[in-house]
Amino acid sequence: xxxxxxASILIALALTFSNGCDSERLDQFVSxxxxxxxxxxxxxxxxxxxxxxxxxxxxxxxxxxxxxxGGGDPNAVTQxxxxxxxxxxxxxxIDTHASLLGSYFSAISNxxxxxxxxxxxxxxxxxxxxINNFNPQIEKIAFAGKNIKDFVSPGTNLVVTHFEVKxxxxxxxxxxxTIDQALALQEAAVTAIAEQMKAxxxxxxxxxxxxxxxxxYVNGPPANWNSNRESFLRVKVTIDSxxxxxxxxxxxxxxxxxxxxxxxxxxDLSTLxxxxxxxxxxxxxxxxxVPSKPAK
Amino acid sequence: MSPTDLYSATLSALTDARAQMLSPAxxxxxxxxxxxxxxxxxxxxxRVEQAxxxxxxxxxxxxxxxxxxxxxxxxxxTASLEDALKDITKVQDIIQTITTALNxxxxxxxxx
Numbered sequence: 001x002x003x004x005x006x007a008s009i010l011i012a013l014a015l016t017f018s019n020g021c022d023s024e025r026l027d028q029f030v031s032x033x034x035x036x037x038x039x040x041x042x043x044x045x046x047x048x049x050x051x052x053x054x055x056x057x058x059x060x061x062x063x064x065x066x067x068x069x070g071g072g073d074p075n076a077v078t079q080x081x082x083x084x085x086x087x088x089x090x091x092x093x094i095d096t097h098a099s100l101l102g103s104y105f106s107a108i109s110n111x112x113x114x115x116x117x118x119x120x121x122x123x124x125x126x127x128x129x130x131i132n133n134f135n136p137q138i139e140k141i142a143f144a145g146k147n148i149k150d151f152v153s154p155g156t157n158l159v160v161t162h163f164e165v166k167x168x169x170x171x172x173x174x175x176x177x178t179i180d181q182a183l184a185l186q187e188a189a190v191t192a193i194a195e196q197m198k199a200x201x202x203x204x205x206x207x208x209x210x211x212x213x214x215x216x217y218v219n220g221p222p223a224n225w226n227s228n229r230e231s232f233l234r235v236k237v238t239i240d241s242x243x244x245x246x247x248x249x250x251x252x253x254x255x256x257x258x259x260x261x262x263x264x265x266x267x268d269l270s271t272l273x274x275x276x277x278x279x280x281x282x283x284x285x286x287x288x289x290v291p292s293k294p295a296k
Numbered sequence: 297m298s299p300t301d302l303y304s305a306t307l308s309a310l311t312d313a314r315a316q317m318l319s320p321a322x323x324x325x326x327x328x329x330x331x332x333x334x335x336x337x338x339x340x341x342x343r344v345e346q347a348x349x350x351x352x353x354x355x356x357x358x359x360x361x362x363x364x365x366x367x368x369x370x371x372x373x374t375a376s377l378e379d380a381l382k383d384i385t386k387v388q389d390i391i392q393t394i395t396t397a398l399n400x401x402x403x404x405x406x407x408x
Contacts, residue, residue, distance in 0.1 A: 058345065058349070060318065061314065061318060061341065061342075061345045062342075062345075064317075064318055064323075064338075064341065065338045065341050065342050065345075066338075067323075068323075068326055068334045068335070068337055068338035068341065069334070069335050069338035069339070070331060070334070070335065073342075076342050079346060080345065080346065080349065083346065083349035083350060083353060084349065086353045087349070087352065087353055090353075140355070142353060142354060142355035142356070143352070147355050147356070147357060150356070150357075196352060199311055202315065203311070203314055203315060203318060206315055206318045206319055207318050210319075210320045210323070214320060
């Protein structure tokens, strides 16, 4: 009798602990999915800024060429426009891929309550199929000479441990390889983009320091000289911040792996959200650093 | 040298050349030259910029064979260019080494 009572208490404790763990895991999963959606949102700005950095670099170079040549060659602009279009098209694909991932994370966060309608699961599966079809296209995109695939660090196959919510468990078993690959491709793409973005910003800043800061100072500073100087310096100090996007996607991929593989994991969401916040902060810094027009 | 290293060395040398040719110090050197010489320098800068864009869009897997076939020429040209860039006052030398480097790159993938 005494043995039975002890056994009952132990079973009850085990069930309580297990339910508690699973509930905590589901809560973490919702937070992770929200972070994934936020990453996709923040990446829109980083991608836009990467394109702007490349255009700004080319524009600065063309302006210097025009000055040195004593006149502008329209063919040079047209030719460079075509080359930039290819680059921007590649960036757009990365952005669309991230958006699909963000939408997928939003969809699966709705599967955690166990009462999700079947059309929610169908929508998630539809997004998963789109990501699966898109992954090979992302692999082929080239940045800085390498296909995105070449930047991908090799990972191991994910082993999904059981989730109590059946509809979520089924979805994640199906989705794990595709989403892990998609996250790896995003990680690789952001690494490649960051490298090129730094080079492009470096080139345009070289020109901006001369045209916006030094030459106007020597010739007699216009009324907006201080604000132009400040905007130049602010972009300069935020170049390295593009690395936050790289850190954020690395954390996101790691969190996905930990959540799926270890039912008792406690993922570090604060660091992940902090990095995503810095991505957005970096984008804002760039936005506010557009040089002001000369005062009339 | 692996195709990846060759690619990186080439892109790095061209990016360094562009940075120098956008600098106020380079402009100051050009101001000492004739209009024709400045025009030549501007054309060299345009070719460098377009080569950077073409290389940036290219996939290494598509050009790896051609890079290895031109390994010696590329290695020598990029090293000469990096060397020439150390003395920005020698404008003609820099332009000459840029032309040599771009001629080799042009054998690997079509430049504009």
